[in-house]
Amino acid sequence: MTIRDVAKLAEVHPGTVSRALNEETRALVNFETAERVRRAAEQLGYRPNRIARGLKTNRSFTIGVLIPDLTNPLFPPILRGIEDRLEQVGYTALIVNTDNDPVHERRHLEALLARQVDGFIAATARLDTGSLARVAADGTPVVLVNRSLEDGALPAVTVDDRHGSRLAVDHVVALGHTQIAHVAGPQNVSTGHRRYLGLLDALRAHGLEAPAERVGFAAAFSEPEGERACSAVLDGGGRVTAIVAGNDRLAIGCYDALEARGLRCPEDVSIIGFNDMPFIDRLRPPLTSVRIPQREIGAVAADLLLGQLSGEPPDAREILVAPSLIVRSSTAPAAAAPGS
């Protein structure tokens, strides 16, 4: 079923069929002719071949999306935000998992380029900046999501991590806590670093501080690392009544560390996570967490990219999306803590 079959049935030239069926050029053709073409197309079950169209127009209406791992619950909502937005305007996402492996990243980038993607959205934690920047320099729009570059060379959509830390600190301070610890994520990842900086700021704003022995650094956003870092803090000697974790998985590790020491949450120690992952409300106790609007982040990133694709200036700026605090049962007033 090609455009020529339709042309034959409608008794017009193929070029006319193309114009009649294309939204943007329909005005160029007589209404009645257009109707006739439309009916012929319908009758034949004609479906325009987007591959052929893409070859001619040099646009594929596809976007390459690079993520570390689809299986990480952080990403599906972001992807839905991206896909829903893209689909509204006829674009499709090509999703690839890099597993944070530089070799995979390169290979995928090449493959997507070969497929003529019109742009990229990258959510990988430490994607080779060089490759991406080069791609962008060569004229293919790139937007980062959930991460950003120090030099702001590429437009990025991220959560306002520092604000999130402030929300967490404000909450435990309001509950009367003063001995507040931090189980920080990896500092070479922007989220880990910013949440840490935000925490220091927030504490300072309340006239508090976080001595080094009350901050544990995890080498990865994983439960075991959370437990390790938390254990170091708990065993460090200083008293701790509240812990702000760099993300939910680290918070789960904190649960483990508390349990191993016979400490109860929230009676002995309050814990706050970050991300508000699915089912985190089903833990014991349900985790208080800073929710990041993942779907929105994805949608905003898609919008940014679509804007560039329609010729807007590349606007290499970082857009911060505000998180919110979801209070559950892992935090309680400091007064409730049994004296020690």
Added chain:
Amino acid sequence: MTIRDVAKLAEVHPGTVSRALNEETRALVNFETAERVRRAAEQLGYRPNRIARGLKTNRSFTIGVLIPDLTNPLFPPILRGIEDRLEQVGYTALIVNTDNDPVHERRHLEALLARQVDGFIAATARLDTGSLARVAADGTPVVLVNRSLEDGALPAVTVDDRHGSRLAVDHVVALGHTQIAHVAGPQNVSTGHRRYLGLLDALRAHGLEAPAERVGFAAAFSEPEGERACSAVLDGGGRVTAIVAGNDRLAIGCYDALEARGLRCPEDVSIIGFNDMPFIDRLRPPLTSVRIPQREIGAVAADLLLGQLSGEPPDAREILVAPSLIVRSSTAPAAAAPGS
């Protein structure tokens, strides 16, 4: 950067470049010439345009993947299984979320067809069978994953649900339980129905039975429905010491129902889930669950489709993948239950 630029630099005809760079036709060209072409391509950073290739060969090397919702933790592992397999052979997945909405389904199907996908993998729970069958009849291979058709009209890869139920029943029976209830999923979905049937079989094999008042039917695989159905069973009068749930979310609903009645798990009632979702081991108590090898299911489905694409007979058969039981702390010996 087109094939012609390379041809010019290598001082050969474009056709030769095509042959030299294409794996399958490389043998047709002199080794030295091929080398010269390869070097020229590399020097120019030439990347074959797959769109153009697709137009010519009438293959896009893309596969349409229909799922209800990426955000449902069941699907990411399946998708990884699919993608990993596809990528090895140069295919890419186009993933669309149908949200179980027939209108969306149709629209997406059309859009994917317009993009000339070479085949489909469908995981949607109740995708209009007609559309899919028609697509398959028109020559585009279709493979179902995680669901199947009664008439076996389409090849399908599913978990052996009945076997899973048997594993669950065997486990609680081995623990000494005899009063075993079932909180079943929706019966118009193959997984829900088969798990129910498998449960009946398994009980019968142990000389037990499940009277109607010990089976609750949930209208959806959701926590609230699980709680509702479980409550009906618990309040039904008969004594119950173990519950096999249709999936993990229903099991979580069972937790809620128990808690509302002051019953403890596993001391008073043992509970088993199905799917072994991420973080389900972090519930209180960690849920015993039937694990389905999601990644493998995806990979097998991809293999099946790739087989059809390379001309194998359509083999409209259902492949069952065996689940396994993951024992955690939500199940305990019946003897441990306090008398009542």
Added chain:
DNA sequence: CTGTTAGCGCATTCAT
């Protein structure tokens, strides 16, 4: 308003 023509980048048939 519609027909004509050309060509997107590549694979492939037919010559040579």
Added chain:
DNA sequence: ATGAATGCGCTAACAG
């Protein structure tokens, strides 16, 4: 073993 020519299905520039 390589060159030449053709066309995949569509859009766009130009005529008429």
